[in-house]
Amino acid sequence: MLTSQRKDLILDMLRREGQIIAKRAAEQFSLSEDTIRRDLRDLAAEGLLRRVHGGALPASPELPDFTARRSVSSDVKARLGVQAAGLIRPGQTVFLDGGTSTAAIAQALPRDFAFTVATHSPTIAGELEHHPTAEVILIGGRLYKHSMVATGAAAIEQIARMRPDLFFLGVTAAHPARGLSTGDFEEAAIKRHIAACSAETVTLLTADKLDAASPHAIMSASALSCMIVQDGIPEERLTPYRALGVTVIEA
Amino acid sequence: MLTSQRKDLILDMLRREGQIIAKRAAEQFSLSEDTIRRDLRDLAAEGLLRRVHGGALPASPELPDFTARRSVSSDVKARLGVQAAGLIRPGQTVFLDGGTSTAAIAQALPRDFAFTVATHSPTIAGELEHHPTAEVILIGGRLYKHSMVATGAAAIEQIARMRPDLFFLGVTAAHPARGLSTGDFEEAAIKRHIAACSAETVTLLTADKLDAASPHAIMSASALSCMIVQDGIPEERLTPYRALGVTVIEA
């Protein structure tokens, strides 16, 4: 077996089992532990795993946490959520993105008429457990734990079969020229896909997200129907968005 | 198990339970208390926890969330869950049904190796948000709010594409002659479908569910590979199931 082949297998094993034990790997390949240790050292140098006494563990321990962000759920977001929920009409189908802003919408959803909510976030779905009139469609797929949304081909496929009237999009940044963006490539792709399937897209923005940009672009700001921003933002920061044809609502 | 992995697990346990008791942790890892104490000392030196007589507490003041959450699931179910989680092997794919019994499994899932969990319950998916090594596949569909699981053609279709090694089935009743049953027609159908796709099916039964029947039959008890029942049930109530070829584990 080629050395590089063996290294691939080691990484494979690490992905499968979440750990490498040098001794066991040596047995498995019928090689000395020395060789395995050398492999592990090389792979660790490339940043592909983390070396620990006795073997190795996956490189990226965890992305910074979602719960931490969730607890920051503020008064501002609640107000934005109420405003957003007000856009929904009886009988419509709305798609809720994952994230704290859209969770605020879920909590504010109208309880006096029926409509359908689709979401790829189990967290959002859970919020709706006790909602009396909302029909909930859960989109499945490989769960991306960082932001707790279903992703991948399966999710894309299920979304493609829908035509939501409204999509409430969560973003980490919005910029008149650089568009809407988020921190993760895969997330950006799925958000773009949902927006493409939806009749209208609406996003909620706190002041810190306005006129900022994150690594992965979702789409142009002009593709939005409406953005709901927090109250008290100077008018001149909003006009560029209005110029793009976006309805800006202050809450 | 690797030492650094154990330290991660200790921190994890601390997050989940709000405390570490050295003695109990030692039993859990089958190691001497000395080793655990040494771990705790190391972790305390890194500022990741606070050392106290008898164990350790979180470094930062706790979120009020945990105790409330844990008290929901009864002691019996927690024991059944631990036993069930012990059946999982590295690299396997397991399907978790919705319900409180399977939620107990989710909480007890092994954290020291990687495997894949599929579920049609957003609640269960949420439980796994902070699981370090589990890959989670969410099955989508129309959400059935009564039991919070995805149902309907879309769910059936996604499930049909999978071949889980293990299915942890939730039921409301089991009977040697009348089989496994539950309270809802649609639920029964989807449970039957998942079981048909899975290599083995396992169910968890508290005493009150044993030798009972609910309105909608899922399948014959003989289709089970294994049932995990609470401890202290008279042997003569278990033999009929054993006669059907079911492995009965007491927990």
Next chain:
DNA sequence: CTTGACTCTGCACGAGGTTGCACGAATATT
């Protein structure tokens, strides 16, 4: 074909990490 440079591998050895045990000190519990 030979030679020399290079890589990969296993072995030997010393250094250092990990664990369980023993013992006396420190700390709860009654």
Next chain:
DNA sequence: AATATTCGTGCAACCTCGTGCAGAGTCAAG
């Protein structure tokens, strides 16, 4: 105050690590 846990330390046994070294295999130039 008496008793029972728990703690920290030193120690021995064992495991793992890194390094240097030698043998085997590969490759290309001479």
